[in-house]
Amino acid sequence: MSSNFKQHIASRLQRIANLLLLNASIIDNLGLLNGKMGIAIFFYHYAYHTGNEMYEVKAGELIDEIYGEIHQNTSVNYADGLSGFGAGIEYLVKNGFIEANTDEVLEEIDKKIYYTVRHVPNRIDLCFGLTGCGKYYTARLYNPFNNKETKVTTLNEEHLSCIVDSLDKTYDTYFDLLSVIDLLSEAYPLNVNHAKVKHYLNYATDKLETMLYEDQHFGIYPATFNPLSASVALIQASVKTGVKEYKDRGIHFLNNYEESFRQFLEGDLHNLKSGSLKWSILYDYLSIETENNIYKQLSEDWLNLSLIEDKDTFAGFRVEEYNNRLSMGLLHGYAGMGMALLTLIDKCPRDWLGLIPWYLEKERKPKVPLSSIEHKHLESEAL
Numbered sequence: 294m295s296s297n298f299k300q301h302i303a304s305r306l307q308r309i310a311n312l313l314l315l316n317a318s319i320i321d322n323l324g325l326l327n328g329k330m331g332i333a334i335f336f337y338h339y340a341y342h343t344g345n346e347m348y349e350v351k352a353g354e355l356i357d358e359i360y361g362e363i364h365q366n367t368s369v370n371y372a373d374g375l376s377g378f379g380a381g382i383e384y385l386v387k388n389g390f391i392e393a394n395t396d397e398v399l400e401e402i403d404k405k406i407y408y409t410v411r412h413v414p415n416r417i418d419l420c421f422g423l424t425g426c427g428k429y430y431t432a433r434l435y436n437p438f439n440n441k442e443t444k445v446t447t448l449n450e451e452h453l454s455c456i457v458d459s460l461d462k463t464y465d466t467y468f469d470l471l472s473v474i475d476l477l478s479e480a481y482p483l484n485v486n487h488a489k490v491k492h493y494l495n496y497a498t499d500k501l502e503t504m505l506y507e508d509q510h511f512g513i514y515p516a517t518f519n520p521l522s523a524s525v526a527l528i529q530a531s532v533k534t535g536v537k538e539y540k541d542r543g544i545h546f547l548n549n550y551e552e553s554f555r556q557f558l559e560g561d562l563h564n565l566k567s568g569s570l571k572w573s574i575l576y577d578y579l580s581i582e583t584e585n586n587i588y589k590q591l592s593e594d595w596l597n598l599s600l601i602e603d604k605d606t607f608a609g610f611r612v613e614e615y616n617n618r619l620s621m622g623l624l625h626g627y628a629g630m631g632m633a634l635l636t637l638i639d640k641c642p643r644d645w646l647g648l649i650p651w652y653l654e655k656e657r658k659p660k661v662p663l664s665s666i667e668h669k670h671l672e673s674e675a676l
Contacts, residue, residue, distance in 0.1 A: 308608040309631040323359040325377030327615050331623030335631045337390040342640045369409045371425025375402045383432040396445045407452045419472040419650045427456040431479040454486040471526050471652040473497045478530035520550035522652040560598050563610040565629040569599040
């Protein structure tokens with residue numbers, strides 16, 4: 294990247310940070326994916342990148358606000374509730390942004406999530422279902438600072454095992470299936486209910502190929518399969534578990550389906566659920582894991598596209614609404630775009646991507662892809 298291009302990204306990051314400073318405290322969502330927790334994570338990373346303590350202070354204030362807003366009826370879901378908040382706290386502790394004994398500060402959340410898993414009928418998907426609760430427990434168990442011999446750790450292992458036992462159901466959507474693959478690949482190295490984790494993970498990866506076949510030949514799951522997301526999910530599963538077969542299957546999907554699917558990738562939005570920065574991040578990951586320069590170029594093309602400023606929007610980016618409001622969070626909004634930009638300029642490690650269900654898709658319609666000529670001029674237009 295040229296120095297001018299990096300300066301342009303720095304300017305856009307500053308505008309995102311300013312927008313979040315103005316709006317973070319008035320958001321009534323405490324969650325990781327759509328609320329204050331995700332914004333706090335961005336502020337901690339941005340403070341580290343810029344050396345400006347103001348953002349670190351604001352991040353700490355947001356965490357305090359969240360604790361003040363938790364009440365008896367706060368949802369346990371991952372997107373907007375306690376599971377995502379707790380996973381976010383573990384992430385911040387693990388990365389050295391805050392100091393806390395999470396066995397103490399998350400003790401009541403442990404109990405509430407476990408009660409919900411045992412007694413309340415639940416969905417599968419990561420945002421509002423069982424796998425989101427499971428992601429909370431894997432985050433708890435991966436904390437390197439917690440004592441592995443305590444009663445709390447034993448209980449959390451039991452809670453995760455209970456969730457794994459509940460995953461022997463029919464997966465009706467790609468999102469459910471990829472949520473299961475995401476969770477089980479994280480649980481795999483923990484040696485918790487390992488035989489079932491391995492069995493269900495193998496079943497899920499087989500089911501993914503079966504669903505693809507049914508989609509391609511019978512249209513059972515119309516316009517919802519994205520080989521780009523599925524391939525990244527499988528390659529990540531291989532990295533986490535050490536099982537080479539998962540990566541081989543991901544490469545198979547790339548080789549057979551990815552190129553023809555590019556016409557369906559939309560750039561009318563910029564966020565991480567369904568926008569241009571999502572495609573840039575995923576192609577960037579693939580370029581690293583496969584050492585394929587074509588994916589690197591595609592990542593840069595989508596980044597350049599996202600930086601073409603929309604004068605009629607905040608910070609020049611187009612984002613989705615969430616609950617009838619312009620989204621500020623990690624998945625749909627500005628905090629996620631800020632994290633993506635920091636990552637793409639190598640100022641933020643990629644482990645934060647494990648916090649979000651980037652494989653969540655919206656239904657797509659065929660779209661004529663950008664021509665190679667348009668791609669060639671994206672960076673100059675952005676500047």
